[in-house]
Amino acid sequence: MKIRIIVSICFLIVGCSSNKVEDNIGVKKIIDHLEVSKKITEVQIDTVGNILDTITIEYLKFDNRGRKRFKKREFWYEDRKFYFIDYFDANEDLFFREVFDKYGELYSNFEAFFNRKGEIIKAIQVDKEGETVDTIFMDYSREYYLNGSVKKLMIKTSHEEIGESMSKVTYDEQGNPIFELMTMNGDTFSIQDWEYSDTILQKSIYMNYQVDTSKSIYYFVEGKQLIKEEEFEYKDREYVKSKEINHKYDKSGDRIETTKINLRTNDFKHVKYIIEE
Known part of the structure:
Protein backbone atom coordinates (compact mmCIF):
# COMPACT_ATOMS: atom_id res chain seq x y z
CA MET A 1 0.00 0.00 0.00
CA GLU A 119 -25.71 11.37 -1.58
CA ILE A 120 -22.60 9.22 -1.43
CA ILE A 121 -22.74 6.87 1.53
CA LYS A 122 -19.83 4.56 0.67
CA ALA A 123 -17.04 4.21 -1.86
CA ILE A 124 -14.36 1.67 -2.61
CA GLN A 125 -11.02 1.84 -4.38
CA VAL A 126 -9.07 -1.29 -5.40
CA ASP A 127 -5.44 -1.09 -6.56
CA LYS A 128 -3.41 -3.93 -8.05
CA GLU A 129 0.37 -4.13 -8.35
CA GLY A 130 1.58 -7.52 -9.50
CA GLU A 131 0.02 -10.10 -7.22
CA THR A 132 -0.72 -7.51 -4.54
CA VAL A 133 -4.24 -6.13 -4.19
CA ASP A 134 -4.99 -3.12 -1.97
CA THR A 135 -8.58 -2.33 -1.04
CA ILE A 136 -9.62 0.97 0.51
CA PHE A 137 -13.09 1.49 2.00
CA MET A 138 -14.68 4.91 2.49
CA ASP A 139 -17.67 5.80 4.68
CA TYR A 140 -19.37 9.20 4.32
CA SER A 141 -21.34 11.21 6.90
CA ARG A 142 -22.63 14.80 6.88
CA GLU A 143 -23.79 17.76 8.91
CA TYR A 144 -26.27 20.25 7.41
CA TYR A 145 -27.21 23.93 7.49
CA LEU A 146 -30.83 24.87 8.23
CA ASN A 147 -31.35 25.47 4.50
CA GLY A 148 -30.51 21.81 3.83
CA SER A 149 -27.10 22.35 2.23
CA VAL A 150 -24.13 20.35 3.48
CA LYS A 151 -22.16 22.12 6.22
CA LYS A 152 -19.53 19.46 6.81
CA LEU A 153 -18.61 16.25 5.01
CA MET A 154 -16.67 13.56 6.90
CA ILE A 155 -15.04 10.68 5.03
CA LYS A 156 -13.52 7.84 7.02
CA THR A 157 -11.06 5.77 5.00
CA SER A 158 -9.84 2.39 6.22
CA HIS A 159 -7.14 -0.01 5.06
CA GLU A 160 -5.98 -3.14 6.87
CA GLU A 161 -2.26 -2.23 6.68
CA ILE A 162 -2.03 1.54 7.18
CA GLY A 163 -5.07 1.98 9.39
CA GLU A 164 -7.60 4.80 9.22
CA SER A 165 -7.59 8.28 7.77
CA MET A 166 -10.26 10.96 8.07
CA SER A 167 -11.12 13.87 5.82
CA LYS A 168 -13.31 16.70 7.11
CA VAL A 169 -14.48 19.23 4.52
CA THR A 170 -16.36 22.37 5.61
CA TYR A 171 -18.66 24.21 3.17
CA ASP A 172 -20.36 27.60 3.17
CA GLU A 173 -24.15 27.87 2.81
CA GLN A 174 -23.82 28.16 -0.97
CA GLY A 175 -22.15 24.75 -1.15
CA ASN A 176 -18.60 25.98 -1.76
CA PRO A 177 -15.76 24.13 0.03
CA ILE A 178 -13.83 26.44 2.36
CA PHE A 179 -11.60 24.17 4.45
CA GLU A 180 -10.39 20.57 4.47
CA LEU A 181 -8.39 18.73 7.12
CA MET A 182 -7.11 15.24 6.40
CA THR A 183 -5.56 13.10 9.14
CA MET A 184 -3.94 9.67 9.06
CA ASN A 185 -3.93 7.63 12.27
CA GLY A 186 -4.46 10.87 14.20
CA ASP A 187 -1.65 12.83 12.53
CA THR A 188 -2.26 15.76 10.17
CA PHE A 189 -1.78 14.62 6.57
CA SER A 190 -2.88 17.73 4.65
CA ILE A 191 -4.81 20.99 4.95
CA GLN A 192 -6.53 22.93 2.17
CA ASP A 193 -8.21 26.36 2.18
CA TRP A 194 -10.38 27.93 -0.53
CA GLU A 195 -10.74 31.72 -0.80
CA TYR A 196 -13.68 33.49 -2.50
CA SER A 197 -14.78 36.96 -3.51
CA ASP A 198 -18.59 37.29 -3.77
CA THR A 199 -18.79 33.47 -3.95
CA ILE A 200 -16.30 33.40 -6.89
CA LEU A 201 -13.27 31.19 -6.24
CA GLN A 202 -10.05 33.19 -6.30
CA LYS A 203 -7.38 31.04 -4.70
CA SER A 204 -6.76 27.72 -2.97
CA ILE A 205 -3.84 26.83 -0.67
CA TYR A 206 -2.86 23.20 -0.12
CA MET A 207 -0.45 22.19 2.66
CA ASN A 208 1.05 18.69 2.50
CA TYR A 209 2.69 17.08 5.55
CA GLN A 210 2.92 13.45 4.41
CA VAL A 211 6.73 13.23 3.92
CA ASP A 212 8.42 16.61 3.50
CA THR A 213 6.34 19.69 4.28
CA SER A 214 5.31 21.52 1.11
CA LYS A 215 2.78 24.11 -0.02
CA SER A 216 0.90 24.65 -3.28
CA ILE A 217 -1.11 27.74 -4.20
CA TYR A 218 -3.67 27.71 -7.03
CA TYR A 219 -5.04 30.91 -8.61
CA PHE A 220 -8.32 31.09 -10.53
CA VAL A 221 -10.27 33.47 -12.72
CA GLU A 222 -14.07 33.42 -12.93
CA GLY A 223 -14.06 30.75 -10.26
CA LYS A 224 -13.07 27.88 -12.54
CA GLN A 225 -10.12 28.62 -14.81
CA LEU A 226 -6.86 27.69 -13.12
CA ILE A 227 -4.39 30.28 -14.39
CA LYS A 228 -1.40 29.88 -12.09
CA GLU A 229 0.14 27.32 -9.73
CA GLU A 230 2.98 27.85 -7.30
CA GLU A 231 4.86 25.12 -5.41
CA PHE A 232 6.92 25.77 -2.29
CA GLU A 233 9.42 23.69 -0.31
CA TYR A 234 9.96 24.20 3.42
CA LYS A 235 13.60 24.99 4.11
CA ASP A 236 15.28 26.69 7.06
CA ARG A 237 11.93 27.52 8.67
CA GLU A 238 10.49 29.25 5.63
CA TYR A 239 8.74 28.37 2.39
CA VAL A 240 10.83 28.75 -0.75
CA LYS A 241 9.11 28.75 -4.13
CA SER A 242 10.43 25.88 -6.26
CA LYS A 243 8.05 25.76 -9.25
CA GLU A 244 5.64 28.01 -11.11
CA ILE A 245 3.09 26.92 -13.69
CA ASN A 246 1.07 29.34 -15.84
CA HIS A 247 -1.91 28.49 -18.03
CA LYS A 248 -3.51 30.30 -20.99
CA TYR A 249 -7.04 29.82 -22.38
CA ASP A 250 -8.86 30.69 -25.59
CA LYS A 251 -12.14 32.61 -25.82
CA SER A 252 -14.12 29.37 -25.47
CA GLY A 253 -12.47 28.65 -22.14
CA ASP A 254 -10.30 25.80 -23.41
CA ARG A 255 -6.75 25.65 -22.10
CA ILE A 256 -4.33 26.12 -24.98
CA GLU A 257 -0.89 26.60 -23.43
CA THR A 258 1.06 25.92 -20.22
CA THR A 259 4.51 27.07 -19.15
CA LYS A 260 6.28 25.22 -16.32
CA ILE A 261 9.29 26.77 -14.61
CA ASN A 262 11.58 24.86 -12.25
CA LEU A 263 13.08 27.64 -10.18
CA ARG A 264 15.74 25.39 -8.66
CA THR A 265 17.25 24.51 -12.04
CA ASN A 266 15.81 27.39 -14.11
CA ASP A 267 14.46 24.85 -16.60
CA PHE A 268 11.44 25.76 -18.71
CA LYS A 269 8.88 23.37 -20.14
CA HIS A 270 6.38 24.64 -22.72
CA VAL A 271 3.17 22.69 -23.31
CA LYS A 272 0.56 23.19 -26.03
CA TYR A 273 -2.93 21.70 -26.20
CA ILE A 274 -4.20 20.70 -29.66
CA ILE A 275 -8.01 20.64 -29.63
CA GLU A 276 -10.07 18.66 -32.16
CA GLU A 277 -13.88 18.76 -32.13
Missing part, protein backbone atom coordinates in the same frame (compact mmCIF):
# COMPACT_ATOMS: atom_id res chain seq x y z
CA LYS A 2 1.46 3.36 -1.03
CA ILE A 3 0.68 6.87 0.23
CA ARG A 4 -0.09 7.91 -3.38
CA ILE A 5 -3.35 5.95 -3.15
CA ILE A 6 -4.56 8.07 -0.24
CA VAL A 7 -3.59 11.23 -2.14
CA SER A 8 -5.67 10.14 -5.13
CA ILE A 9 -8.69 9.77 -2.87
CA CYS A 10 -8.30 13.34 -1.61
CA PHE A 11 -9.07 14.66 -5.07
CA LEU A 12 -12.29 12.67 -5.23
CA ILE A 13 -13.69 14.04 -2.00
CA VAL A 14 -14.88 17.59 -2.63
CA GLY A 15 -16.95 17.19 -5.76
CA CYS A 16 -18.80 13.94 -5.21
CA SER A 17 -22.59 13.77 -5.41
CA SER A 18 -24.43 11.65 -7.91
CA ASN A 19 -27.09 9.09 -8.79
CA LYS A 20 -28.54 6.26 -6.74
CA VAL A 21 -26.47 3.13 -6.26
CA GLU A 22 -28.68 1.08 -8.61
CA ASP A 23 -28.20 3.67 -11.37
CA ASN A 24 -24.42 3.32 -11.81
CA ILE A 25 -24.48 0.49 -14.35
CA GLY A 26 -27.35 2.00 -16.32
CA VAL A 27 -25.79 5.46 -16.42
CA LYS A 28 -22.48 4.01 -17.60
CA LYS A 29 -24.22 2.20 -20.46
CA ILE A 30 -25.90 5.42 -21.58
CA ILE A 31 -22.60 7.29 -21.48
CA ASP A 32 -20.85 4.53 -23.42
CA HIS A 33 -23.21 5.19 -26.36
CA LEU A 34 -22.33 8.88 -26.53
CA GLU A 35 -19.96 9.99 -29.30
CA VAL A 36 -16.58 11.52 -28.48
CA SER A 37 -17.15 15.30 -28.48
CA LYS A 38 -13.60 16.58 -28.14
CA LYS A 39 -10.04 15.30 -28.37
CA ILE A 40 -7.22 17.23 -26.67
CA THR A 41 -3.60 16.31 -27.31
CA GLU A 42 -1.03 17.70 -24.87
CA VAL A 43 2.40 18.09 -26.43
CA GLN A 44 5.71 19.52 -25.29
CA ILE A 45 7.08 22.21 -27.60
CA ASP A 46 10.34 24.13 -27.92
CA THR A 47 10.68 27.92 -27.83
CA VAL A 48 9.74 28.27 -31.52
CA GLY A 49 6.73 25.95 -31.36
CA ASN A 50 8.16 22.68 -32.68
CA ILE A 51 6.63 19.55 -31.12
CA LEU A 52 9.12 17.60 -29.03
CA ASP A 53 6.95 14.94 -27.41
CA THR A 54 3.35 13.85 -26.76
CA ILE A 55 2.45 13.91 -23.06
CA THR A 56 -1.26 13.03 -22.90
CA ILE A 57 -4.26 12.49 -25.15
CA GLU A 58 -7.68 13.22 -23.68
CA TYR A 59 -11.08 12.18 -25.09
CA LEU A 60 -14.22 13.89 -23.77
CA LYS A 61 -17.91 13.12 -24.14
CA PHE A 62 -20.67 15.65 -23.47
CA ASP A 63 -24.41 15.00 -23.36
CA ASN A 64 -27.02 16.99 -25.30
CA ARG A 65 -27.04 19.64 -22.55
CA GLY A 66 -23.30 20.19 -22.80
CA ARG A 67 -22.44 18.41 -19.54
CA LYS A 68 -19.20 16.44 -19.29
CA ARG A 69 -20.04 12.76 -18.83
CA PHE A 70 -16.87 10.89 -19.84
CA LYS A 71 -13.13 11.43 -19.97
CA LYS A 72 -10.38 9.10 -21.12
CA ARG A 73 -6.78 10.24 -20.56
CA GLU A 74 -3.77 8.46 -22.03
CA PHE A 75 -0.44 9.27 -20.36
CA TRP A 76 3.12 8.76 -21.56
CA TYR A 77 6.00 8.98 -19.08
CA GLU A 78 9.25 7.89 -20.72
CA ASP A 79 8.63 4.20 -21.47
CA ARG A 80 5.46 4.02 -19.35
CA LYS A 81 1.97 4.35 -20.74
CA PHE A 82 -1.25 4.13 -18.75
CA TYR A 83 -4.73 5.58 -19.02
CA PHE A 84 -7.68 6.67 -16.91
CA ILE A 85 -11.36 6.22 -17.80
CA ASP A 86 -13.74 8.46 -15.82
CA TYR A 87 -17.54 8.57 -15.75
CA PHE A 88 -19.48 11.62 -14.49
CA ASP A 89 -23.09 12.06 -13.43
CA ALA A 90 -25.48 14.78 -14.58
CA ASN A 91 -23.82 17.20 -12.13
CA GLU A 92 -20.44 16.47 -13.75
CA ASP A 93 -19.25 14.72 -10.59
CA LEU A 94 -17.04 11.64 -10.81
CA PHE A 95 -18.72 8.39 -9.78
CA PHE A 96 -16.60 5.71 -11.48
CA ARG A 97 -12.94 5.45 -12.49
CA GLU A 98 -10.75 2.75 -13.99
CA VAL A 99 -6.97 2.92 -14.46
CA PHE A 100 -5.21 0.62 -16.93
CA ASP A 101 -1.50 -0.06 -17.45
CA LYS A 102 0.32 -0.02 -20.81
CA TYR A 103 -0.75 -3.61 -21.48
CA GLY A 104 -4.42 -2.80 -21.01
CA GLU A 105 -4.61 -4.58 -17.65
CA LEU A 106 -6.84 -3.05 -14.98
CA TYR A 107 -4.58 -1.43 -12.39
CA SER A 108 -7.04 0.47 -10.20
CA ASN A 109 -10.73 1.24 -9.97
CA PHE A 110 -12.91 3.55 -7.87
CA GLU A 111 -16.70 3.49 -7.47
CA ALA A 112 -19.07 5.56 -5.35
CA PHE A 113 -22.38 4.26 -3.99
CA PHE A 114 -25.35 6.49 -3.23
CA ASN A 115 -28.54 6.62 -1.22
CA ARG A 116 -31.90 7.56 -2.68
CA LYS A 117 -31.27 11.23 -1.92
CA GLY A 118 -28.34 11.14 -4.33
Whole structure:
Protein backbone atom coordinates (compact mmCIF):
# COMPACT_ATOMS: atom_id res chain seq x y z
CA MET A 1 0.00 0.00 0.00
CA LYS A 2 1.46 3.36 -1.03
CA ILE A 3 0.68 6.87 0.23
CA ARG A 4 -0.09 7.91 -3.38
CA ILE A 5 -3.35 5.95 -3.15
CA ILE A 6 -4.56 8.07 -0.24
CA VAL A 7 -3.59 11.23 -2.14
CA SER A 8 -5.67 10.14 -5.13
CA ILE A 9 -8.69 9.77 -2.87
CA CYS A 10 -8.30 13.34 -1.61
CA PHE A 11 -9.07 14.66 -5.07
CA LEU A 12 -12.29 12.67 -5.23
CA ILE A 13 -13.69 14.04 -2.00
CA VAL A 14 -14.88 17.59 -2.63
CA GLY A 15 -16.95 17.19 -5.76
CA CYS A 16 -18.80 13.94 -5.21
CA SER A 17 -22.59 13.77 -5.41
CA SER A 18 -24.43 11.65 -7.91
CA ASN A 19 -27.09 9.09 -8.79
CA LYS A 20 -28.54 6.26 -6.74
CA VAL A 21 -26.47 3.13 -6.26
CA GLU A 22 -28.68 1.08 -8.61
CA ASP A 23 -28.20 3.67 -11.37
CA ASN A 24 -24.42 3.32 -11.81
CA ILE A 25 -24.48 0.49 -14.35
CA GLY A 26 -27.35 2.00 -16.32
CA VAL A 27 -25.79 5.46 -16.42
CA LYS A 28 -22.48 4.01 -17.60
CA LYS A 29 -24.22 2.20 -20.46
CA ILE A 30 -25.90 5.42 -21.58
CA ILE A 31 -22.60 7.29 -21.48
CA ASP A 32 -20.85 4.53 -23.42
CA HIS A 33 -23.21 5.19 -26.36
CA LEU A 34 -22.33 8.88 -26.53
CA GLU A 35 -19.96 9.99 -29.30
CA VAL A 36 -16.58 11.52 -28.48
CA SER A 37 -17.15 15.30 -28.48
CA LYS A 38 -13.60 16.58 -28.14
CA LYS A 39 -10.04 15.30 -28.37
CA ILE A 40 -7.22 17.23 -26.67
CA THR A 41 -3.60 16.31 -27.31
CA GLU A 42 -1.03 17.70 -24.87
CA VAL A 43 2.40 18.09 -26.43
CA GLN A 44 5.71 19.52 -25.29
CA ILE A 45 7.08 22.21 -27.60
CA ASP A 46 10.34 24.13 -27.92
CA THR A 47 10.68 27.92 -27.83
CA VAL A 48 9.74 28.27 -31.52
CA GLY A 49 6.73 25.95 -31.36
CA ASN A 50 8.16 22.68 -32.68
CA ILE A 51 6.63 19.55 -31.12
CA LEU A 52 9.12 17.60 -29.03
CA ASP A 53 6.95 14.94 -27.41
CA THR A 54 3.35 13.85 -26.76
CA ILE A 55 2.45 13.91 -23.06
CA THR A 56 -1.26 13.03 -22.90
CA ILE A 57 -4.26 12.49 -25.15
CA GLU A 58 -7.68 13.22 -23.68
CA TYR A 59 -11.08 12.18 -25.09
CA LEU A 60 -14.22 13.89 -23.77
CA LYS A 61 -17.91 13.12 -24.14
CA PHE A 62 -20.67 15.65 -23.47
CA ASP A 63 -24.41 15.00 -23.36
CA ASN A 64 -27.02 16.99 -25.30
CA ARG A 65 -27.04 19.64 -22.55
CA GLY A 66 -23.30 20.19 -22.80
CA ARG A 67 -22.44 18.41 -19.54
CA LYS A 68 -19.20 16.44 -19.29
CA ARG A 69 -20.04 12.76 -18.83
CA PHE A 70 -16.87 10.89 -19.84
CA LYS A 71 -13.13 11.43 -19.97
CA LYS A 72 -10.38 9.10 -21.12
CA ARG A 73 -6.78 10.24 -20.56
CA GLU A 74 -3.77 8.46 -22.03
CA PHE A 75 -0.44 9.27 -20.36
CA TRP A 76 3.12 8.76 -21.56
CA TYR A 77 6.00 8.98 -19.08
CA GLU A 78 9.25 7.89 -20.72
CA ASP A 79 8.63 4.20 -21.47
CA ARG A 80 5.46 4.02 -19.35
CA LYS A 81 1.97 4.35 -20.74
CA PHE A 82 -1.25 4.13 -18.75
CA TYR A 83 -4.73 5.58 -19.02
CA PHE A 84 -7.68 6.67 -16.91
CA ILE A 85 -11.36 6.22 -17.80
CA ASP A 86 -13.74 8.46 -15.82
CA TYR A 87 -17.54 8.57 -15.75
CA PHE A 88 -19.48 11.62 -14.49
CA ASP A 89 -23.09 12.06 -13.43
CA ALA A 90 -25.48 14.78 -14.58
CA ASN A 91 -23.82 17.20 -12.13
CA GLU A 92 -20.44 16.47 -13.75
CA ASP A 93 -19.25 14.72 -10.59
CA LEU A 94 -17.04 11.64 -10.81
CA PHE A 95 -18.72 8.39 -9.78
CA PHE A 96 -16.60 5.71 -11.48
CA ARG A 97 -12.94 5.45 -12.49
CA GLU A 98 -10.75 2.75 -13.99
CA VAL A 99 -6.97 2.92 -14.46
CA PHE A 100 -5.21 0.62 -16.93
CA ASP A 101 -1.50 -0.06 -17.45
CA LYS A 102 0.32 -0.02 -20.81
CA TYR A 103 -0.75 -3.61 -21.48
CA GLY A 104 -4.42 -2.80 -21.01
CA GLU A 105 -4.61 -4.58 -17.65
CA LEU A 106 -6.84 -3.05 -14.98
CA TYR A 107 -4.58 -1.43 -12.39
CA SER A 108 -7.04 0.47 -10.20
CA ASN A 109 -10.73 1.24 -9.97
CA PHE A 110 -12.91 3.55 -7.87
CA GLU A 111 -16.70 3.49 -7.47
CA ALA A 112 -19.07 5.56 -5.35
CA PHE A 113 -22.38 4.26 -3.99
CA PHE A 114 -25.35 6.49 -3.23
CA ASN A 115 -28.54 6.62 -1.22
CA ARG A 116 -31.90 7.56 -2.68
CA LYS A 117 -31.27 11.23 -1.92
CA GLY A 118 -28.34 11.14 -4.33
CA GLU A 119 -25.71 11.37 -1.58
CA ILE A 120 -22.60 9.22 -1.43
CA ILE A 121 -22.74 6.87 1.53
CA LYS A 122 -19.83 4.56 0.67
CA ALA A 123 -17.04 4.21 -1.86
CA ILE A 124 -14.36 1.67 -2.61
CA GLN A 125 -11.02 1.84 -4.38
CA VAL A 126 -9.07 -1.29 -5.40
CA ASP A 127 -5.44 -1.09 -6.56
CA LYS A 128 -3.41 -3.93 -8.05
CA GLU A 129 0.37 -4.13 -8.35
CA GLY A 130 1.58 -7.52 -9.50
CA GLU A 131 0.02 -10.10 -7.22
CA THR A 132 -0.72 -7.51 -4.54
CA VAL A 133 -4.24 -6.13 -4.19
CA ASP A 134 -4.99 -3.12 -1.97
CA THR A 135 -8.58 -2.33 -1.04
CA ILE A 136 -9.62 0.97 0.51
CA PHE A 137 -13.09 1.49 2.00
CA MET A 138 -14.68 4.91 2.49
CA ASP A 139 -17.67 5.80 4.68
CA TYR A 140 -19.37 9.20 4.32
CA SER A 141 -21.34 11.21 6.90
CA ARG A 142 -22.63 14.80 6.88
CA GLU A 143 -23.79 17.76 8.91
CA TYR A 144 -26.27 20.25 7.41
CA TYR A 145 -27.21 23.93 7.49
CA LEU A 146 -30.83 24.87 8.23
CA ASN A 147 -31.35 25.47 4.50
CA GLY A 148 -30.51 21.81 3.83
CA SER A 149 -27.10 22.35 2.23
CA VAL A 150 -24.13 20.35 3.48
CA LYS A 151 -22.16 22.12 6.22
CA LYS A 152 -19.53 19.46 6.81
CA LEU A 153 -18.61 16.25 5.01
CA MET A 154 -16.67 13.56 6.90
CA ILE A 155 -15.04 10.68 5.03
CA LYS A 156 -13.52 7.84 7.02
CA THR A 157 -11.06 5.77 5.00
CA SER A 158 -9.84 2.39 6.22
CA HIS A 159 -7.14 -0.01 5.06
CA GLU A 160 -5.98 -3.14 6.87
CA GLU A 161 -2.26 -2.23 6.68
CA ILE A 162 -2.03 1.54 7.18
CA GLY A 163 -5.07 1.98 9.39
CA GLU A 164 -7.60 4.80 9.22
CA SER A 165 -7.59 8.28 7.77
CA MET A 166 -10.26 10.96 8.07
CA SER A 167 -11.12 13.87 5.82
CA LYS A 168 -13.31 16.70 7.11
CA VAL A 169 -14.48 19.23 4.52
CA THR A 170 -16.36 22.37 5.61
CA TYR A 171 -18.66 24.21 3.17
CA ASP A 172 -20.36 27.60 3.17
CA GLU A 173 -24.15 27.87 2.81
CA GLN A 174 -23.82 28.16 -0.97
CA GLY A 175 -22.15 24.75 -1.15
CA ASN A 176 -18.60 25.98 -1.76
CA PRO A 177 -15.76 24.13 0.03
CA ILE A 178 -13.83 26.44 2.36
CA PHE A 179 -11.60 24.17 4.45
CA GLU A 180 -10.39 20.57 4.47
CA LEU A 181 -8.39 18.73 7.12
CA MET A 182 -7.11 15.24 6.40
CA THR A 183 -5.56 13.10 9.14
CA MET A 184 -3.94 9.67 9.06
CA ASN A 185 -3.93 7.63 12.27
CA GLY A 186 -4.46 10.87 14.20
CA ASP A 187 -1.65 12.83 12.53
CA THR A 188 -2.26 15.76 10.17
CA PHE A 189 -1.78 14.62 6.57
CA SER A 190 -2.88 17.73 4.65
CA ILE A 191 -4.81 20.99 4.95
CA GLN A 192 -6.53 22.93 2.17
CA ASP A 193 -8.21 26.36 2.18
CA TRP A 194 -10.38 27.93 -0.53
CA GLU A 195 -10.74 31.72 -0.80
CA TYR A 196 -13.68 33.49 -2.50
CA SER A 197 -14.78 36.96 -3.51
CA ASP A 198 -18.59 37.29 -3.77
CA THR A 199 -18.79 33.47 -3.95
CA ILE A 200 -16.30 33.40 -6.89
CA LEU A 201 -13.27 31.19 -6.24
CA GLN A 202 -10.05 33.19 -6.30
CA LYS A 203 -7.38 31.04 -4.70
CA SER A 204 -6.76 27.72 -2.97
CA ILE A 205 -3.84 26.83 -0.67
CA TYR A 206 -2.86 23.20 -0.12
CA MET A 207 -0.45 22.19 2.66
CA ASN A 208 1.05 18.69 2.50
CA TYR A 209 2.69 17.08 5.55
CA GLN A 210 2.92 13.45 4.41
CA VAL A 211 6.73 13.23 3.92
CA ASP A 212 8.42 16.61 3.50
CA THR A 213 6.34 19.69 4.28
CA SER A 214 5.31 21.52 1.11
CA LYS A 215 2.78 24.11 -0.02
CA SER A 216 0.90 24.65 -3.28
CA ILE A 217 -1.11 27.74 -4.20
CA TYR A 218 -3.67 27.71 -7.03
CA TYR A 219 -5.04 30.91 -8.61
CA PHE A 220 -8.32 31.09 -10.53
CA VAL A 221 -10.27 33.47 -12.72
CA GLU A 222 -14.07 33.42 -12.93
CA GLY A 223 -14.06 30.75 -10.26
CA LYS A 224 -13.07 27.88 -12.54
CA GLN A 225 -10.12 28.62 -14.81
CA LEU A 226 -6.86 27.69 -13.12
CA ILE A 227 -4.39 30.28 -14.39
CA LYS A 228 -1.40 29.88 -12.09
CA GLU A 229 0.14 27.32 -9.73
CA GLU A 230 2.98 27.85 -7.30
CA GLU A 231 4.86 25.12 -5.41
CA PHE A 232 6.92 25.77 -2.29
CA GLU A 233 9.42 23.69 -0.31
CA TYR A 234 9.96 24.20 3.42
CA LYS A 235 13.60 24.99 4.11
CA ASP A 236 15.28 26.69 7.06
CA ARG A 237 11.93 27.52 8.67
CA GLU A 238 10.49 29.25 5.63
CA TYR A 239 8.74 28.37 2.39
CA VAL A 240 10.83 28.75 -0.75
CA LYS A 241 9.11 28.75 -4.13
CA SER A 242 10.43 25.88 -6.26
CA LYS A 243 8.05 25.76 -9.25
CA GLU A 244 5.64 28.01 -11.11
CA ILE A 245 3.09 26.92 -13.69
CA ASN A 246 1.07 29.34 -15.84
CA HIS A 247 -1.91 28.49 -18.03
CA LYS A 248 -3.51 30.30 -20.99
CA TYR A 249 -7.04 29.82 -22.38
CA ASP A 250 -8.86 30.69 -25.59
CA LYS A 251 -12.14 32.61 -25.82
CA SER A 252 -14.12 29.37 -25.47
CA GLY A 253 -12.47 28.65 -22.14
CA ASP A 254 -10.30 25.80 -23.41
CA ARG A 255 -6.75 25.65 -22.10
CA ILE A 256 -4.33 26.12 -24.98
CA GLU A 257 -0.89 26.60 -23.43
CA THR A 258 1.06 25.92 -20.22
CA THR A 259 4.51 27.07 -19.15
CA LYS A 260 6.28 25.22 -16.32
CA ILE A 261 9.29 26.77 -14.61
CA ASN A 262 11.58 24.86 -12.25
CA LEU A 263 13.08 27.64 -10.18
CA ARG A 264 15.74 25.39 -8.66
CA THR A 265 17.25 24.51 -12.04
CA ASN A 266 15.81 27.39 -14.11
CA ASP A 267 14.46 24.85 -16.60
CA PHE A 268 11.44 25.76 -18.71
CA LYS A 269 8.88 23.37 -20.14
CA HIS A 270 6.38 24.64 -22.72
CA VAL A 271 3.17 22.69 -23.31
CA LYS A 272 0.56 23.19 -26.03
CA TYR A 273 -2.93 21.70 -26.20
CA ILE A 274 -4.20 20.70 -29.66
CA ILE A 275 -8.01 20.64 -29.63
CA GLU A 276 -10.07 18.66 -32.16
CA GLU A 277 -13.88 18.76 -32.13
